[in-house]
Amino acid sequence: MIRASFNSDWQWRRKVNPFAELSGETAVYQPVRLPHDAMLAQGRAAPSGQVTMSGGAGAYFSGGTWEYHKTFFVPEDHRGKRIVIEFEGVYRDATVHINGAYAGQRPFGYSHFRIDADPFLRFGEDNEIRVEARSHQDSRWYTGAGIYRDTWMLIGDLVRVRPYGVRVTTPDIDQERAVVEVETTIENDSIAMRTLDVVTEVRDTAGTVVAVDASRITVLPNEPATVRQRLYVSDPSLWSPQSPALYAAEVALTDESGEVDTESADFGIRSLRLDPQHGLRLNGETVKLRGACIHHDNGILGAATFARAEERRVRILRDAGFNALRMSHHPMSRAMLDACDRLGMLVVDEAFDVWTSGKNEFDYSLNFPEWWERDIEAMVTKDFNHPSVILYSIGNEIPEVGSPAGAAWGRKLADKVRALDDTRFVTNAVNGMLTVLSDLIAMRNRTQEAVQEDTGINTFMSDTADMMDRISSSELVTQRTAEAFAALDVAGMNYAEGRYTLDKGLFPNRIILGTETFPTRIDGNWKLVKQHGHVIGDFTWAGWDYLGEVGVGRPQYLTADNPRPTHTAPYPYLVAGCGDIDITGHRRPASYYREIVFGLRARPYIAVRKPQHHGKVFAGGPWTWSDSISSWTWPGFDEAPITVEVYSDAEEVELLVNGRSLGRRPVGEDHHFRTEFETAYEPGEIVAIAYLGGVETGRHTLRSADGPLQLRASVEHPTVTADGDDLAYVELTLAAPDGTCHPAADRTVSLDISGTGVLAGFGSADPSTEARFDSVAGSTYEGRALVILRPTAPGRIRLVATAADCEPVEVLIPVE
Structure with missing residues (x-):
């Protein structure tokens, strides 16, 4: 099918009740080009008892319902074709209407989904699509809202390759050749049986054809058929983090009248093996996962997902010493997967943060029993051809995992993943403490009157790290998690490094991954990872700082007014504060410490x-x-x-x-x-x-920074593209004449933007601020700020930044 961007010419507004709108209450539509984070545009406020506020978990942004509207023309000659609108992500509880008719929905905010549009279209006329998105007390982190990922229009004939219908595996590899198996699913919506020739070419990075195969297939009406081809690539270049070589499988369908459809899929040739002695082997070599947990937001862009932003994050994380990412706690964007493929970053892609037991009043647990299979299918379909993906995680800290019913759900999910893709491994990020949380609460209640305020269980629970590890290593957790872990290929453990040595004796066939660990314990954790073959890696919380869960990693100091630390920081705190890298992409000291522990510096x-x-x-x-x-x-x-x-x-x-x-x-x-x-x-x-x-x-x-203060600007890329989806990053620094950053000279910076670009975001890593990211004036933090510009047309973008006591700085960015 022909794939075209559907991101332009949208309008959006906060949804107004139609009866209220009749009474004169209105919300004006504003133009927008997707991707777009509707929540970020709403601003923040201190909690005031309003149920629509997200609280500290959502960085004090407000929830609500938003409408997106677009008018688009469909030519008459498209009548009889199949037209599909694809959404890579709408947060959340999306409903889609075309020309006033209900066309589909998707409750989960992180799944790709497609809407069959042609039954609702008017050909030769303008058409209207309307999307509603809702977000309200449904997450433990900042989610953003609205159509925050790319949209596409797919146009194809009645006979065509199914979207994402080309699946590539490499089951047999040696130095001389690699077997490449290509499965292509063809759909036939005509009323006649069709016989087609299927020609598949495999091309290397340079575009040279290195293997080809031709097959014939007959497709019955309304019965999809799959053609399986086995090709051989000589002297294959293997994909790995050190050498991320990519190939492309290009499939062409033809009949006696000529070409019917084409489709292509990028892939890598690589092998995965797993055992307790050697751990995880990639292309026969043991690899230890130097992992970073990350959330999906892009800092000052909010949840809006741009390919350039995703690639930038992957590149900075890779350069900081990480070789693996865990997208927490939902499926990764396609743009980030593409970047991981190109840059050589391994991926643990995660499905859910909740199953049947909710963590918030209106979260996905309300939809899970009905929708989980379709959302697992969406994740696996999206990931299948990406060589960077090595593990699927079916959940994160699922409370019911420690119960028989929860273990049965885990087995059901793991089996579903394997049925869709048996080339990767399955894990589940289990928090042992949560599996016995009800027991701990009961114990606390029983001992509440028997202990003093600073003794007994209260003292035991004062050190979160030791407490979680001690509970996770207990016999109770051993018993409660045995069935859940047995259903997995890899036992994912959150904050449970005490089990690494213990389980080597208790469960000699168990392979462990530290799916979430404390950043302050990386030296001891990494020593365990290196010592034990059955422990394949460590994923710190978190590799990149993120919006929401405000202040969980902030430094605190005890005073008479603050006699004990608190988990969540008050408004206007904005970020978690626990990332090795801040929300603008600047590496913190913890990042360099980790690099030294990894043996890379x-x-x-x-x-x-x-x-x-x-x-x-x-x-x-x-x-x-x-x-x-x-x-x-x-x-x-x-x-x-x-x-x-x-x-x-x-x-x-x-x-x-x-x-x-x-x-x-x-x-x-x-x-x-x-x-x-x-x-x-x-x-x-x-x-x-x-x-x-x-x-x-x-x-x-x-x-020390000495001499007259200067405002400096550094552009990350010398040119950007004019397709409307690229971004230009400009780092602003307050510095001495020799370039030394001056972190104590923070001041307001004002921007003047002209030419063929607009502001996409402007901000700093200030953890506690009321500044907006869509303003052309903002303050530096510790001497730094970041400007993100979005091109609108060919030409050049002119940015002038001014600050008190500094000469203005100007940058010109060509747009091609």
Whole structure:
């Protein structure tokens, strides 16, 4: 089928009750080009008892119902063809009407779905499509709302290749050749039997045909038929994270009158094996998953999913040392899967956060029993040809998994996935504590009156990390999860590293993946991953910071007014605060620490704690890194005490402050890859020098920002395309003349945008702010901000940024 973008010429508004609209209450439609996040445009507010507010889980954005409307012309010569409208994601509970008639719906907000449009169309005339989307107390994170992913119009003849109907597997590979099996499903909506020739060509990255096969197939009316072809690729280039070689299978249908339809599918040639001794093997080589859990939002773009934004995230995460992503807790976008294929990132794609037991008042559990099979089918169909996908996760922290009924549901889901795709493995991200949560609540209630406020179970529950690990390693959890884990290929464990060694003896055939772990424990976790063949990797929560679940990773300090830490931060907190990388794509100190633990960075790294908190009682949780940043610019704190953290895998490190040595301290694996120096702040330069066997192995230097302040702009890509779906990223930095960032000089920056582009988003990584991302004025945070521009036509985009006490900065971005 011919696939054309359906993103342009939409209008949207907040839905108004038609009776209220008759009474004069109106909401004006506004033009929009998809993808679009309707929730982001609504703004935020402090909770005031309104049930439409999402609270801290949704970053204090408001829920509601939104309408999207589009008028489109369908030529008369399309009569008799099959016309399909495809939505890659509508959040949530979407309903679609065409020319006033109900055409379809999809409750789940993360599934691809298609609407057969031709029964409702008027040919040779304008047609109207209307989409409604609802979001209301239905998630534990920021979801966004509306048509937030791409839309497409598919046009085909009565006889055609089914959408996503080309499936490619590579079941037999050696150095000389690879077997490539191509299954093509053909649909015939005519009233006649049709006999077709099917020619399939396999092309390499350069476009050279490396294998070809021709078959003939007869397709009966209204009975889809599948042709299976076996091709052979000589001297195959194998797909791997180090060398992500891609091929394309191009299928052409012809009959005596000529070409009927064409379809293509990109794929990779690679093999997967799994066993407790060698763990996960890719192309015969054991690979340990250096994993990052991520949410689907794109920071200052909200939930809007652009290919450029998805690729940027994958590239930055890869460059930070990760080789695997777990999309949490829903299926990954097609654009991100494409980027993972191209850049060599392995993927655990996850289906659901809930099954039959809800976590919010109006979440997907209300729809799960009726829709789960169709949503599993949508995920597997989308993922099937992507070599980056190695594991399907059927759920995340599903409360009922520890019950017999829940285990039966898990087996049903796992079997469904295997029936659709037996080339990958199946896991489930199980939180052992949640499987026995009712028992813990009962125990707490029984002991409530028998213990003092700071003793007994309250003390036991004060350390979240130790508590969760201890419970997950208990005999009760062992028994409750045995059936659920037995239905899987890989036992996914959230915050349960205590089971890694334990289960090697209890369940010698069990293979484990740390599907979610605390970032502060990566050194110990990674040591376990390296030690045990049956443990195939670790996925930190989280690799990239995200909107919602506000403040779970924020540093906190105990005071008389704040005697104990809280899990959720108050308004106007915006982000979770637990990502290695902030919402603008800037790497935090934890990211460099992780890179050292992974053995990927030989140089030491310096991070400095904020001196204004020196001496206070730190009360961060297990998702919380220190408040350190990589800076030696602290105006107003001359001679004040300050703590310098140094990360390194060497035996010892030395710290020099303006040439004066503070001595050497042990570091490396036996000391958790980190050490600290206490000193007094004085502007200038600090240098960390790492030593192994007394020989220097690397150094890291920080200098104070000195001299007149400058506003600098850096464009990530020299040109962008004019198709309306590309993005231009411009990083703004407040810096000294030598380029050193000045994190203490934050100020408002104003933007002037002209030419062939518009603002897509402008913001910073400020964790607590009331700033809007659709405004042309905003503040930097720790000296940085990010501008995202969307091209509208060929030409060039002109951006001028101004800030107080700085010369304006101008960038020109060609649009081709």
